[in-house]
Amino acid sequence: MTESRTARICLRLGAAGTLAFIYFPLVVIAIYAFNENISQTWPIEAYTTKWFSVAWNNPDVRDALWLSVKAASGATVIALVLGTLAGLAVSRSRFFGREVISFLVILPIALPGIVTGLALQATILNVLDPLGISFSIWTIVIGHATFCIVVLYNNAVARMRRVSGNLDEASMDLGADGWQTFRFVTFPQLRSALLAGALLAFALSFDEVVVTIFTSGAQRTLPIWMFENFARPRELPVVNVVALFVIFASIIPVWIAQRIAGGTGLAAERAGQGAVAASIEAEP
Amino acid sequence: MTSIADVESPPRQGPGRRLSTFFVRHSRLRLAALLALPLGWLLVIYLGSLFLLLLASFWEVGGILGTDIVHSWNLDNYKTLVDEPVYRNVAFRTISMAVLVTVADAVLAFPIAYYMARVATPRTRNALVVAVLTPLWASYLVKAYSWRTILGEEGVLNWLLAPFGLSGPGYSSTGLWLAFTYLWLPFMILPIYAGLERIPGSLIEASADLGGKSVRTFWKVTLPLAFPAVVAGSIFTFSLTLGDYILPGLISDQQFIGTVIYNDRGSNLPVAAAFAMVPVLVMTAYLWGAKRLGAFENL
């Protein structure tokens, strides 16, 4: 290490401070999940675990949770297919418009959610509705898939960059056709990156709120349920409980994604996936 | 051990094989086949929708209630954006906030990213990556509402600062800036971490060998090399702040670009659409600039 001792101490302090800053509101959320009182005063007067059973027995929460799972699954599958196809195309050929593809793919997350949401809603109301397609879980899935593509695309491209094309060529020299090469040579190399990307895309879609507001009609995903119930004084502690549950439930996919992506050499790839993926998640 | 006879007989030319051979020979068609679905999706669904919005921005409203959309083409909406000071003010306010948040996030993210990339042991590093990633999956809404509670008059922040005789910023622009900085911080940490990790240790050592002290090495070697990563992270912090309307509604009483678009969209979609083109233009320019600075490699 070439950093001086003072530098290292300062960095350690800075890192600790930033981590504390990051976790402080989460701790506050966790504490409020045990708040007896409905109004969110501070300091908390009485603690209770009753809200956990209230949340568990609330059918709206379960419905919203299930809808979120379904929508996220659909969006992930579509993003997986489209992102991989585009990633394969871009990494194995040089062609005019290669950069345009990268630009196009990143656009759905780079543009604010309200613009994407408004545009999609305008399309649904003016183009799809007259054709008989109205707001449903499918419109939600379409919206989510659109900005999840970039996660899979980036993962595919990053992985393909790392993997030499020689193996594909060797496979074809040995007599395998394109499909066999993909199945037995390319895909296994891609697999872990795609799986990690799929997990992250799932998590993103699961927590997205703004585009969902515009594409969901009366359907209620979990974030929309939270959004509605934050405003209702009597439901507030239940929302905190649900939020806590979501935080803990998502540690598992994050941890799995980390394990799958492999050893420390791929830390950058993981970090990159996380950055892009997570930015979509906070998509307002 | 395979015999020569096995190797020499060629596999039967099934339709799948013929198709794949065709694609190997005509690589451009293969390219087109691969790109057809994703490109089609993005062009038709995404760009098509944006295009609809663009078209709407050239229409106007009329009728007895003033809310019927009239498909007459004109530039009035854009004139309104330019003439009415409120749109300029809102745009300026939003863009300034986005810049301030980006700067704050960059300053806060760098130390921890540097620590993770270059100082921490591999085990600590893995733990820190998980530690930074996990809060990302805490719902944005929940974090936003928790800041509302934290910044309140009788909230946690004032309670913490009271013994020192200080009080928190409350529901002001400063409070909003603080909350925004908090929300997008991990999106800045991760790309900077990735970018710093990519810098070969040999470069830093070389700089030290040539007599550069820590600070000098940092300014002259590390920072310029990490800059594209900072720009990559800034794409997210900037664009997320640019379009948000939920957090400003919770923590301040100011209108931001997202607020105005959200409020106008029902009774005057053309103006909302026109105003929506502002963040589109800003982000397109930002992306173009970011690309020139090499940020796309750091995503």
Next chain:
Amino acid sequence: MRRKRIAVWAALGLLVAALSVVAAGCGGGSDNGSASTEIEGLGSNLDEIKANAKNEGQVNLVIWAGYADKSWADTFTQQTGCKVNTKDGASSDDMVDLMATGAYDGVSASGDATLRLIAKGDVAPVNFDLIPNYADVYEGLKGKSYNTVDGVGYGVPHGRGPNLMVWSNDAISPDNDSWAPIWPGTDHKGKLSIYDNQIFIADAALYLKATQPDLNITDPYELDDDQFNAAIDLLKQQRPNIGEYWDGVTYAKQVTSFKSGEAVVGTTWPYQVNLMKAEKPPLNVTAKVPKEGTTGWSDTWMIASKAAHPNCMYLWMDYIISPDANAKVAEYFGEAPSNAKACEKTTNPNHCADYHADDESYWNNVYYWNTPQADCGDDRGDVCKTYEDWRSAWTEVRG
């Protein structure tokens, strides 16, 4: 290489052109629904409706906060088999936007939403024969201009109430009877809590009606240029004093703000006043209608013209104006019921008297939220400001 580039751009251009043709052709044209009570799937008599409702199983409503609390919504579900799903509307604008998606079955619309909904064809006329409880609704609420067009009724009255002025007794005396503390010249700068929607312009106009009689404001929703500009000026002067805005979704923050002292005076609904009084300990506030008069609302339950669950919606409309349910919601929210028989069912026997349920002369001074139109409705002609004028002015005021 060059030719390839041109080819790609040409293809993109064609695609874009095709899309624009599609876009120009479709879209925008509002489906002006026929003045027919026919909705797809609706039964033709009460028995059919009840049977169909059991198959529908749910009803999706856009409501003002508190209009469909579990305590009476669950009873409805038990009786009819229709689960009640609700979405709180932040404002009438919000409600109109939500109904425009076609995803909801019904809405509790105020007068500044009803006419827009009717004009857009998003709501259908109501067949009152299929709503038995309609017979008991106060005559003074039937056939009103905000929910009846060309003699065709578009909904059932829910109830009505005034927007109130609320203040902390610590900051302002309980005897105060004027709106002055929320207007320029107030002693409470930065501590105002105001409703966040352009309909608040009417409150400014109403204040000017009392304080600047030479403006000749008679109806705060029919404002010509001079009157409107005066109201906007007043609002712009008020803007720096405002501490927070609230709406139909964020009303709870008003309660918190009054509790912590961040807000000491403002506009409110009786719903928040009830919440404030229910705090432990109850907030020391006064809420009343000042002498200058006030705006208010008279809400109408309307059914979506493309309702997916029309039978459940008809049953809901009948249920919510039935004596029991109407009494419950009137007390819960703090408004006057629409069904005369509800007055016997309220927990507080004086509820109807307190809320002037039967006193039409009281309501003459409560200016229900209405939809501003170009037609002033008097001898000035078509010079009044429209709904869209109000909205764009509000964006300006908000700053």
